[in-house]
Amino acid sequence: MPESIDVVIIGAGLAGLTAAREVTKAGYSCVVLEARARVGGRTYTHKLDKGIVDLGAAWINDTNQSQMFALAEELKLELIEQNTTGNAVLLDHDGSAKPFPYGKLPPFDDETTTHLAHIRDTVEADCQKLSAARPTSTHLDSITFAAYVQSLGASPLALSIASIWTRAMVGQEPEDVSALLFLNYCKCGGGLLQMRSDQKGGGQHLRIRTGTQSFSEGLKNMLPAGTVRLSSPVDSITQQGDGHVLVTTQNTPDMPLLARKVITSVPGPALKHITFTPPLSPAKRLLIDSFRYGFYQKVMIVFKTCFWAHTTGIPNCGLIQSFSDLHPAAVVRDTSSPLDDKHVLTFFVAGNPGRAWSALPKPEREEALFRQAADAFLSGDLARLKSEVVEVIDFEWRNEHWNGYGCPSPCLAPGVWSAIESEGGAEVLAQAAGNVHFVGTETSDVWRGYMEGAVRSGARGAREVLADLKR
Known part of the structure; x- marks a missing residue:
């Protein structure tokens, strides 16, 4: 029975x-x-000799993520504020490191900076115009996010920045994801700027000490x-x-x-x-069959010290953004816990550079990440970087059968939402x-x-x- x-x-x-x-x-x-x-x-927490690392989802905030913050308080979980003090580093196309204050645009000439700000602000404004629950725009769903950004007059440099956004947020290339889906994804998180932020109210503001x-x-x-x-x-x-x-x-x-x-x-x-x-239903089945993950993998490197914090006489917050094909990670963040004497950089290896990196033998994969951190913080001094390494930890979500072979969130190519608009569009997946x-x-x-x-x-x-x- x-x-x-x-x-x-x-x-x-x-x-x-x-x-x-x-x-x-x-x-x-x-x-x-x-x-x-x-x-x-x-969510998947891995214990270290000192502290933990989160192999999956890692951040909440106390401003607009009310349910998670309330649960953290109910469970009496200790929170760690993401470090945003000092400079971030941009690794340019040629691999050179360009430090800039966190929260500002990288150091380009005035004309370039104005152009990049225009593209960023237009993306922000357009995502805010959409309904979070049921976005509708046949035009935006007929083109990729790359085509949308190019329609705004984006320069090759602006398209490179758009690649950082899509790679770091969903593991996709801007040429592979519906413009409507990505803009709606931003809308659901309060906007592109809020989702990308590590400061109060941002998507990466607070971590959990116990994972x-x-x-x-x-x-x-x-x-x-x-x-x-x-x-x-x-x-x-x-x-x-x-x-x-x-x-x-x-x-x-x-x-x-x-x-x-x-x-x-x-x-x-x-x-x-x-x-x-x-x-x-055919509409729900079409969604399920059309969903696809990009390439997205977190790699945590544990170090003896937070050597990156004061390598130039100016504090570094540990954030790296990379345009360079010479470096595999689109974004790197400091995920240290001073109370645990734990010093960690987390590398977000994503999109096409991540796929190419994943095909390398393990020693070469690790060497590429070491090189990226050395180029960002130590003027390329790889020997010094290696002398700081304690261990390297990663987890391949693309091998997770029960997750659908990917992480963090599946995306759609252009046209899928429009094809099922009469049945509910984006709301179809949640329909009973x-x-x-x-x-x-x-x-x-x-x-x-x-x-x-x-x-x-x-x-x-x-x-x-x-x-x-x-x-």
């Missing part, structure tokens, strides 16, 4: 666990099925014992004629669960691994299918792709389910 449950939730990341918390608080029975042997989804997986561990511990079942990948979801939903797992196919409601929180690309009966509800950070219209978006989506899914169960 199937095990009867009020609500089955698929995925024990932030969205799924938030939904489970709300469902159980309302007095309904709940089981969370997680394919992996851990909770956390796209972001602490959020999911904390949520799991709030649930009744046995609610979360690890190593339980879902194989099929079958909606029956009597309104119940039968859920089977790959490892226990003869022990299905019979639910009144199902909430799935797995990323859109990973929904391909689940058999739905009846099939999902009978008694099956869909959550996850990709379904959020607030901080999509971030932990805040995940938690908000989980709460939304729980509200939908509870409203139906209480009828």
Whole structure:
């Protein structure tokens, strides 16, 4: 006989666990099925001898990410403010390092600076004109973000900056992603400038001293014992004629669960691994089949000291932005924890340069990152850089089957949203299918792709389910 449950939730990341918390608080029975042997989804914390590094999502803020900040306070998690004191460094096309004050444009001549500011500000203004929940623009969805930027009169240098944006934010080249999707992605995070900022209110303002997986561990511990079942990948979801939903797992196919409601929180690309009966709508299936991740990998290098902080007599905040094909990481950030005597630079290796880098043997991959940091902070003194290295840590999300083979957030090529506009466009992914509800950070219209978006989506899914169960 199937095990009867009020609500089955698929995925024990932030969205799924938030939904489970709300469902159980309302007095309904709940089981969370997680394919992996851990909770956390796209948050994954790795312990060091001193402190931790976050292999996935790492930042929140206390200004416009109210749900995550409230959860951090509830769990009494210690926060670390991202360092933005002093200079950032631009690695130009020729590999040369150009320091500039954090928050300012890199040091170009006045005409170039005015042009770059115009492109940046136009992107900001255009994204703010869009609806976060349901953006509509046949024109913007018919062209790539690169074509859109070029239509603004962008110089090759401005297009290089646009490449930093798309690579660092979604792992994509601007030639590969719909202009409408990327502008809407910015809108959901409050705008391009807010998402790119490491200062108060920005997307990268606060880190968690014990790591972001602490959020999911904390949520799991709030649930009744046995609610979360690890190593339980879902194989099929079958909606029956009597309104119940039968859920089977790959490892226990003869022990299905019979639910009144199902909430799935797995990323859109990973929904391909689940058999739905009846099939999902053509519009939802088109979205799922069209989603694609770019190349996106974080590499953390642990050092003996924060040698980069005062190498020039002027404080460096550790931020590197790179135009150069000589360097693999689009962006580098200081993710140190002084209280733990932990000194770390995190390299965001993304887009086409990341793909080329990933094809190299491991020693050459590490050498390329060492060279990038040395060029940025030590005038190319590679020997000195290497003398500071303690260890190198990375994690290849593209190999994560249960994540849909990628991170952080899947994107669409031009035309997909427009093709399903009559069915709901961007809102299709979040639409319920009978008694099956869909959550996850990709379904959020607030901080999509971030932990805040995940938690908000989980709460939304729980509200939908509870409203139906209480009828």
